[in-house]
Amino acid sequence: MRNSAVIALSLLALAAPLGAQESRGQITGRVQDSSEAVVVGVEVRATNTATNVTYNVKTNETGDYVLSYLLPGTYKLSVSSPGFREHVREDIPIRIADRVVVNVILQPGQLSERVVVEARAPLLEQASSSIGQVIDSRRIAELPLREGNPMLLTYTSPGVMNFTGSSSTDPSAVLGSSAFSINGTRTRNNDFTLDGVANTEQSAVSYVPPVEVVQEFRVQTASFDASQGFTPGGVINVTLKSGTNEVHGSAYDFMQNNALNANRFFSNLAGLKKPPLRFNRWGANASGPVWIPKVYDGRNRTFWMYGYEDSRKRSPRGTYSSTVPTEAEKAGDFSGLLRIGSQYQLYDPLTTRPAASGRFQRQPLAGNVVPASRINATAKKLSGLWASPNLPGTIDGSLNYTDPGPESINYGTHLFRVDHNLSERHRIFFRGDAGDRNQQFEVRFQRAQGADFRRYNRGFAIDDVFTFSPKLVGNVRYGFTRFNEQNIPLQVEFDLASYGFSKAFIDEVASGPPRSLQLPYINISGYAPFGNQALTDRKDEVHSLAATLTQAARSHTLR
Numbered sequence: 001m002r003n004s005a006v007i008a009l010s011l012l013a014l015a016a017p018l019g020a021q022e023s024r025g026q027i028t029g030r031v032q033d034s035s036e037a038v039v040v041g042v043e044v045r046a047t048n049t050a051t052n053v054t055y056n057v058k059t060n061e062t063g064d065y066v067l068s069y070l071l072p073g074t075y076k077l078s079v080s081s082p083g084f085r086e087h088v089r090e091d092i093p094i095r096i097a098d099r100v101v102v103n104v105i106l107q108p109g110q111l112s113e114r115v116v117v118e119a120r121a122p123l124l125e126q127a128s129s130s131i132g133q134v135i136d137s138r139r140i141a142e143l144p145l146r147e148g149n150p151m152l153l154t155y156t157s158p159g160v161m162n163f164t165g166s167s168s169t170d171p172s173a174v175l176g177s178s179a180f181s182i183n184g185t186r187t188r189n190n191d192f193t194l195d196g197v198a199n200t201e202q203s204a205v206s207y208v209p210p211v212e213v214v215q216e217f218r219v220q221t222a223s224f225d226a227s228q229g230f231t232p233g234g235v236i237n238v239t240l241k242s243g244t245n246e247v248h249g250s251a252y253d254f255m256q257n258n259a260l261n262a263n264r265f266f267s268n269l270a271g272l273k274k275p276p277l278r279f280n281r282w283g284a285n286a287s288g289p290v291w292i293p294k295v296y297d298g299r300n301r302t303f304w305m306y307g308y309e310d311s312r313k314r315s316p317r318g319t320y321s322s323t324v325p326t327e328a329e330k331a332g333d334f335s336g337l338l339r340i341g342s343q344y345q346l347y348d349p350l351t352t353r354p355a356a357s358g359r360f361q362r363q364p365l366a367g368n369v370v371p372a373s374r375i376n377a378t379a380k381k382l383s384g385l386w387a388s389p390n391l392p393g394t395i396d397g398s399l400n401y402t403d404p405g406p407e408s409i410n411y412g413t414h415l416f417r418v419d420h421n422l423s424e425r426h427r428i429f430f431r432g433d434a435g436d437r438n439q440q441f442e443v444r445f446q447r448a449q450g451a452d453f454r455r456y457n458r459g460f461a462i463d464d465v466f467t468f469s470p471k472l473v474g475n476v477r478y479g480f481t482r483f484n485e486q487n488i489p490l491q492v493e494f495d496l497a498s499y500g501f502s503k504a505f506i507d508e509v510a511s512g513p514p515r516s517l518q519l520p521y522i523n524i525s526g527y528a529p530f531g532n533q534a535l536t537d538r539k540d541e542v543h544s545l546a547a548t549l550t551q552a553a554r555s556h557t558l559r
Contacts, residue, residue, distance in 0.1 A: 023196040023218075023239040025094035027067040029102040031059045031079055038063025039106055042081040046092075049074045050244040052300045053421055058470040062554045068473050069427075069465045070094050071419075072215050072239055077102055085109035089117040095134045096218045096239045132220035132234075133157035140214055148254065148281055148309070150211040151177040154236060157219040159183040170311065171208035172411040172437035172455060178204035182221050182234035190233035195240060195417075195431055197461040197479030198544040205236070206483045206542070207435055207457045209415055212250060212285050213307035215241045240431065242419045243303025247288035254281045275316040276406050283309030290418075298420075306416045313409040320444075322528035323393070324386045324401040332370030340396055344368070378500035382522060385448040385530060401528065403444045410438045413457075425467040432460040440490075447490040448519060448530035456484040471552040479544040489533035491519035 027046055031039045042059045046067045059065045072095055079087040084106040092102065107115055135153045145152055147170040154160050161181050169176055181187045188203035199206050217238040256279040263274045285307035290298030328336065337344035347362035355361040393400030413435035421427045435457040443450035459481035466474045492515050496506050499519075510517045515535050523529035551558040 022069075023072075023096050023193065023237050024068075025070040025072060025096070025098035025100070027070065027075070027077065027092065027094065027100055027102055029065060029104060030063045031065065031081075031104045031106060032063060033084070033106050034108065036105075039081055039084070042079055042106070044104075045078045045080075046070060047076045047078070049076055049091075050246075051242075051303060052245060053427075054424060056424055056470075057467075060471055060552050060554065064552065064555055066473075066550070066552055066557065068550060069475060071242055072096050072098075077104075079104045079106065081106060083108065085113040085115050087115050087117070091118070095136060096216050097220075097237060098134075132218050132222075134216060134218050136216045137214075140211060140216065145211055147171065147279075147311070148211045149177060149208060150214050150217070150238075151205065151208055151236070153217075154180055154219050157221070159221050160219060160234075170313065170409065170411065171210070171413075172311075172409070172435065174201070174204045174206065174208065174455075177208050182219075185233040189231055191231040191235045193235065193237045194433075194459075195429075195461055196237065196463070196477060196546075197459075197481075198542050199238070199459070199481060201481070201483035201540045201542065206481050206540075207433055207459055209238065209240060209433065210283055210285070210307050210309040210413060212252065212283060212309070213241050213305065213415060215239045240415070240417055241287060241305055242417055242429070243287040243289060243305050245289050245299050245303075247286065249284070249286035251284040252282065255279070276314060277316075278312070278314035278406075280313075281309065281311040283307065301421050303419045304416070305418075306414075308412075308414055310412040311410070313411075314406040316406060320405075320442075321391070321399050321402045323398045323526060324389055324528055325383065326389060326397065326400075329397075330380075330383045330386070332372065332375050334368045334370075337396060338368050344396065346370070381499045385445045386528070387445055398526070405443060407441045408439065412436050426465070428462065428464045430460070430462050434458050442533075443490065445528070445530045447493065449528075449533070450490045451533040452486075452488045452490065454484075454486040454488070456482070458482045473550045475546075475548045475550075477544075477546045479542075481542045483540040483542075485536070485538045487534065487536040488515065489518050489531070489535055491531050491533065492517065492535070494519040 031042045031044070033039055038059070040059055040061055040063060042063075042065075044057050044059065044065045044067065046055045047053070048071065050073050055067050055070060057065050057067055073093075075092045075094055077089040077092055085108070087104050087106055089102060089104075092100070094100065133156070135150075135156065139153060139156070140150055143153065143156075149169050149171045151171075152169060155162060159182055162179055171177065175188075178188050178190070178192070180190075182190055192199040192205040194207065194209065217236060220235040220237065222234075256277060258274045258277040261274060261277065263272075267274070285305070287305035288303070289300075290296065290302040290304055296302075326336075328334075334344070334346055346365045346368050348365050349362065351363035352360050353362075387401060387403070389397070389400035391400045391402055413433070415431075415433040417429060417431040419427070419429040435455075437453075437455040439453040441450060441453065459479070461477065461479040463477040464475070468474060496517070496519065497503070506517065513535075518535070519531040521529065521532045523532070548559060
């Protein structure tokens with residue numbers, strides 16, 4: 001279990017960032033009049049155009065203001081003070097963890113008069129020295145993504161490289177989703193957050209949300225804030241979509257089938273058929289205000305979002321070639337090998353006797369055939385687990401079996417988020433997620449080889465922002481994620497007594513940990529092994545607690 005508590009206290013410039021783990025944005029600036037004198041006590045309001053939620057502050061004694069914890073989106077900034085015209089700036093985009101500066105010059109006039117600023121150049125992020133790349137909602141929606149994995153877009157950021165060659169790209173393959181290096185650091189030395197909450201298990205991302213519910217994410221590669229210290233690499237901070245005053249939703253289905261694919265050139269050349277491929281990914285998501293007729297109208301106040309995705313994949317794991325005994329060899333008849341050469345002669349181990357020069361000598365088995373009376377009954381039953389050869393193999397029968405057999409992966413995930421504004425000074429959000437992956441792989445030899453691999457993710461986060469005064473804002477955030485991996489060999493299903501194993505052996509093994517009673521690992525030199533899958537059950541739990549007080553003090557911020 002990893003426990004982290006972050007309480008940061010630092011004296012920073014007003015434009016300094018509020019922590020690398022924070023997924024929300026900030027608008028800061030200074031309000032002056034036409035003579036460039038600062039204006040104190042001016043009301044500054046930022047309104048999210050999608051939710052109509054307003055964030056209010058007032059300028060301090062140096063004319064500075066800070067609007068913190070803004071959800072990614074488009075905002076309208078309004079600045080008003082008696083004796084001046086109202087200053088309005090439209091369409092201010094706030095991306096994940098943005099720290100933008102908007103300075104305002106108020107013009108003398110009546111408060112009923114308005115100065116509207118439009119068509120300005122895009123705002124530069126002047127308030128942070130951090131280096132990173134924002135993967136915005138447009139890229140997420142329009143760029144092609146293999147198996148719908150949003151983490152693959154990290155490779156569009158400068159300094160991000162994949163050095164592992166991992167081919168696992170589905171969202172449930174957390175190691176494949178994390179197999180990248182940032183600015184030359186070792187792979188899987190990065191930190192992942194979801195809505196500003198820890199989303200890392202050991203060295204990989206713990207949970208990858210469906211791409212349809214991801215608002216945007218930032219790949220931060222250098223110059224971290226002091227509150228971020230868990231990694232020598234980079235930080236990938238993902239923020240989810242939240243509800244708005246309008247109901248939105250979508251449903252989708254992506255399908256791949258080998259019947260629709262062309263065969264590979266070299267497979268055609270070798271006369272091989274197309275490998276089996278069945279992949280289907282479907283889902284749905286919706287968001288909007290909480291609105292119950294005649295009971296509760298949550299427009300401008302309470303919003304929800306829900307996403308669901310499921311996928312089914314059947315594909316070849318890769319060409320598997322090995323050696324299995326022929327039916328004659330299972331019966332102890334290896335006479336066919338003698339036709340190749342005398343080096344394949346078998347010798348009777350029970351006839352071992354001393355020979356000259358300290359050596360030992362054995363008698364050859366007649367005709368290279370093991371007598372039926374010498375074959376162990378349990379070994380004979382176990383040999384029946386091997387499949388029959390399905391390839392010509394080499395001259396001595398090696399590499400006579402291939403089984404690319406389909407690998408199955410089933411994955412489903414549910415995710416929801418609720419944002420609620422208790423008042424203009426107090427707002428909270430709650431998010432929960434769950435993902436289940438079930439994979440069966442390397443299944444062959446009547447299930448004497450192969451395993452069920454299972455992965456479960458459970459997580460939630462709760463965040464509370466309270467404005468004590470125009471100069472003092474508090475934020476408390478708690479998150480929890482549980483990551484559970486199980487590898488269950490299919491060999492636990494075998495009835496060992498039916499194969500001739502003694503009761504004493506079975507009772508002794510059964511007295512061990514649960515599911516330890518399984519077909520033993522059997523590896524005969526020269527032949528494909530079976531029963532070599534190990535039972536594992538790994539659990540990781542991460543608790544994340546962060547508490548921050550932000551105090552504006554003249555042109556500085558005490559956090």
